Amino acid sequence: MSELFDAVDALLASRAALPPPAERKRLRAAHGLTIDEVATALRVRRATVSGWEAGKTEPRPPERDAYARLLDKLAQLYPAPAGTTAPAQDATVSDTFTAAPAPAERRSRPTGQAPAVAAVSATENTPTHALAAAAPVAASRPAPTTRPSSTSRRPGAKKAAPAGTPAVAVDPRFEHGPLAVVDVEDGQVLAYCTGGLVLDVPAKSIPALVDWTLREAKLGAPKLSGPGKDADPLLVLTEATLERYGLPVALTEEERLAGRLPEGHKVIKQLARAQWKLTKRGFGPWARIYRPATGSERACVQLCIPSWHALDSRHWGAAGQLPPAELARVLGVYASRVMTPRGSTAVTGLELMTALHPPTRASEPDTTGKRRSEHNPGSLGKDPVDCAPCEAPDGHPVLKDLPRFHVRGPEEKLFEEAYDWARPMTDAECTLRHLVGIDVNMAFAAGANGLAVGLGAPTHVKAPVFDPKLPGSWLVDLSHVDLSRVKIAKDKWAELDASLLPSPFTPKGDRPTGPAWYATPTVAYAVELGYDVAPIEAYVRHESGRFLDGWYNRLRDAYLATMADLGVDADLAPADFLAAMDGYKERDPDLAIVVSAIKATVKGGLGKLRERPRGEGWRPGEPWRALSRPTWRPDIRAAVISRTRVNLHRKIVKHAAFTGQYPIAILSDCLVYAADGPSPLDFLPYREGKALPGGFKLGINPGLVKHEGTQSVLWGEGVREQFETPELNLARYIKDGTVTDADNGE
Structure with missing residues (x-):
């Protein structure tokens, strides 16, 4: 019977009430303890204890039980000052979430x-x-x-x-x-x-x-x-x-x-x-x-x-x-x-851009004391601007003089889109046991962070000198860029197997065969890889700014705060992060809905920058409703996608140069690697808890990666044989392994 009582006592202890964050800090300081001393005693990181005291996170078993015991003993030694009362139950700021x-x-x-x-x-x-x-x-x-x-x-x-x-x-x-x-x-x-x-x-x-x-x-x-x-x-x-x-x-x-x-x-x-x-x-x-x-x-x-x-x-x-x-x-x-x-998450994502950068502001008072409305610096203004012909989607009024059934090729049309690439597995990869998918957190939001975009109308330039700081669209031949030898750092080159890499210049990963239109980040990456570029012409925007920075910061903070409420903090060690991500949606399904909506706000908001006509009785060559918005900016969307794809390719190259491992499939921000074990830690290089500089790093921050899913190599080979497609994009199905005829990518 005593064993049953002990079990009951342990169960009660596991739900011991914690004082609010301010009281936790007071009790620690009253005993002269440092955050480091508490962290060492509880075998957690310093930042973890700091988060508990700030109310940003809450401890979980088994550390929670020990922390509750510590605070209880300290409360006996140092009662709350007269006139204050400590709550009898957990009611911290974090608990409200x-x-x-x-x-x-x-x-x-x-x-x-x-x-x-x-x-x-x-x-x-x-x-x-x-x-x-x-x-x-x-x-x-x-x-x-x-x-x-x-x-x-x-x-x-x-x-x-x-x-x-x-x-x-x-x-x-x-x-x-x-x-x-x-x-x-x-x-x-x-x-x-x-x-x-x-x-x-x-x-x-x-x-x-x-x-x-x-x-x-x-x-x-x-x-x-x-x-x-x-x-x-x-x-x-x-x-x-x-x-x-x-x-x-x-x-x-x-x-x-x-x-x-x-x-x-x-x-x-x-x-x-x-x-x-x-x-x-x-x-x-x-x-x-x-x-x-x-x-x-x-x-x-x-x-x-x-x-x-x-x-x-x-x-x-x-x-x-x-x-x-x-x-x-x-x-x-x-x-x-x-x-x-x-409205929809897409509409809200677009409206957030305007709310953070309104097109106008009140001027300083004139001589009569009146204020007038004037342009707000750093915004897109209140009037729409025309896009460049290469940036216009098919059917845009600027293309109305093209023959009716004319198909524009890469030399006429800017085509910056996310990756949809795959390749057959090598013999060596087929001997491994697992296919492990990793996914970049808030990849497109991270691509927008710090990105200089054009704020006004484009200027057409012939034979320009490429300037990586100048937003725009460039017609340039990048077919000479050889991925078998690329520059990965100052005066440091890497020899790679180009047949196992996607090209960074096309969504399908094919090597370009001649001149094509690219956004500034794509051309800048070719220069970064160590190759000269000679644009034929360009549409550039001399008035530029980091219009999306506030938008990114707002959405990043919303995402990180909500994930922290779900028990996934930004300062977790790799193994702890993977454990925290396991089943996080079930901890609070309502807050998991918020996470999904935040992600959709990012992608939808960027998609709205190039909104197409919908149910308006529209005909090719005629304007549609979205064109009247100053936020109809396909060039900004292209720049964000370009930078996101380049960021991903840069990490792929760094990873390949260091480990000799190459992805077998990429879909947007999800990559699949072959590995001996089922975890990302079985192929991501970590040394003393630190990730490869410039490579993939596990974590919840935008731009870092999480585990998307794991399937067996036999599963991958079987799926490709079933559909008789050696290059079927397995990244599309890696999460749960379900493949149907309707979504086999054909």
């Missing part, structure tokens, strides 16, 4: 059922902020105190910030957060906000709902840049809410194809009578309802309707099926770390 309700609690609740939180009026709540936005709503939360509400039909609650949460200044205009999920429970309309707050909604119609949102709800978010604009409040309407306000739960096929309700719908007529307007996109999955602004007063509300497929399952997973409080949490985390969604 990671201590999600148990899966059974979270998934068993029907979509229309509210969690155990009290509704409050629009005037009764302490400030919520980015940290509280991620707080889970658990059915076991203690009941809040209530008091009568002047604007609520039910008693309201004043929700206290979690213990250990630092005070953050909150704009009083938006104290209830950036958004709300509006649902109906027992006949009452409720708005589930971020941080667990629930508001009573008195509105009886969509026009009244919009009016209530702007006058009473205190929803929205401050601007991300000085000259920018505040984010409009976002309302997410559940199916029950749609029925309550006379909207269809689902669009008809005709409405779905049109992307909107017909103009004669009764709700649209209600809005018109109330003098509300809709944007040109009408009342669709992401509707914007507004009145013309008067001065600086905001008068716009955005609607998101999940049952109309506003939240694409490819990027948002099952978010559209979550209960209201959980959906508010998911969208709230995304809104606080990226921005309030403005």
Whole structure:
């Protein structure tokens, strides 16, 4: 029986409560301990203990048990000063993200059922902020105190910030957060906000709902840049809410194809009578309802309707099926770390660029004291610019004089795309046992970091001297670049097997055969490899800047913060990183949705820079809607993809020169290598915990790599024999090994 008691004691100890981060630091300092001493005793890195004390991360067993014991002993020796109380349970800033309700609690609740939180009026709540936005709503939360509400039909609650949460200044205009999920429970309309707050909604119609949102709800978010604009409040309407306000739960096929309700719908007529307007996109999955602004007063509300497929399952997973409080949490985390969604993840990615670099700003006062709108330096401006002919996609108006069925070759068309390359395995590789896939984290975001891009229109130049600092498109012959001998450092060359390497100059990895158009990073890489270049002509942009730096930083920070909440920190040793990545999505499926949405924001935002016509009755040679945006910039997209592909090839070359190993397949940012073991550590060279300089490094930061999947060499050979394709791209299937006729790459 004593063994059972010991087991129970051990189980209780494994869930021992931890004090908040500030208290952990106080206790350590009170005993005169350094971070290094604690790290040594617990056999972890110094940065790990520092993260625990800063609230960035939380310890996991078995270190957690020992750390809890240490803090408990120190608390006995050094009680908290009089007038302060230590929380009885874990309630740190990090816990507000990671201590999600148990899966059974979270998934068993029907979509229309509210969690155990009290509704409050629009005037009764302490400030919520980015940290509280991620707080889970658990059915076991203690009941809040209530008091009568002047604007609520039910008693309201004043929700206290979690213990250990630092005070953050909150704009009083938006104290209830950036958004709300509006649902109906027992006949009452409720708005589930971020941080667990629930508001009573008195509105009886969509026009009244919009009016209530702007006058009473205190929803929205401050601007991300000085000259920018505040984010409009976002309302997410559940199916029950749609029925309550006379909207269809689902669009008809005709409405779905049109992307909107017909103009004669009764709700649209209600809005018109109330003098509300809709944007040109009408009342669709992401509707914007507004009145013309008067001065600086905001008068716009955005609607998101999940049952109309506003939240694409490819990027948002099952978010559209979550209960209201959980959906508010998911969208709230995304809104606080990226921005309030403005549409699809692609649309939001593009809007984020503009929000961080608004096209205009207020000038200095003139002699009369008035300010005017002027160009904001470093932005793309408010007017679109024409692309160069080589940068234009087929059908663009600049190409209208080309013969109808003319096919442009590389000497006429800039074709900077991600890799889709594979080769047969060598005899030596066939003797190995495993195929191991690695994937570059946020590869395209990393490609945008620090990249100088053109800000204005292109200038055509004949026989230019190549300048790697000048953004543009260059017609140049790179067929002379020989990958069997390349420069890998100053005065250091490497001999390689060029037959096992993809060319860095084409997406399919083929060696170029003559002149072709390339973006600046591609041509600069040819020079870096040790070869001269002589451009024939170019379209260059003399006005340039690092337009995407703020965009990259925002998305990087959002990604790293959310992955840290899922237990994957940026300072983990290689083996610890691989272990932390194993099953990270199951630790908090809701936050895993946020990670997916952040990644989609990167790729989609860059894709929008060259958006093609969609369902507009368009004909080749005619302009389409996207061309009217200053952010329609195919040259910027090409430069980012070019730099991303070059970054990948540089690491491949460094790895091959050092190890003699070559990839057998590459798909975008995923590579497959043959190895004796199933882990990336079985072929990535590490020496005393340090990766090969300039090569692949395991880690969660953008540009570093993670394990994508492992299959057997026999599997790879079998798949290629099955489809009778020796060069089938195995990187497409390495994650789970599933191959179908529909996606065999043919």
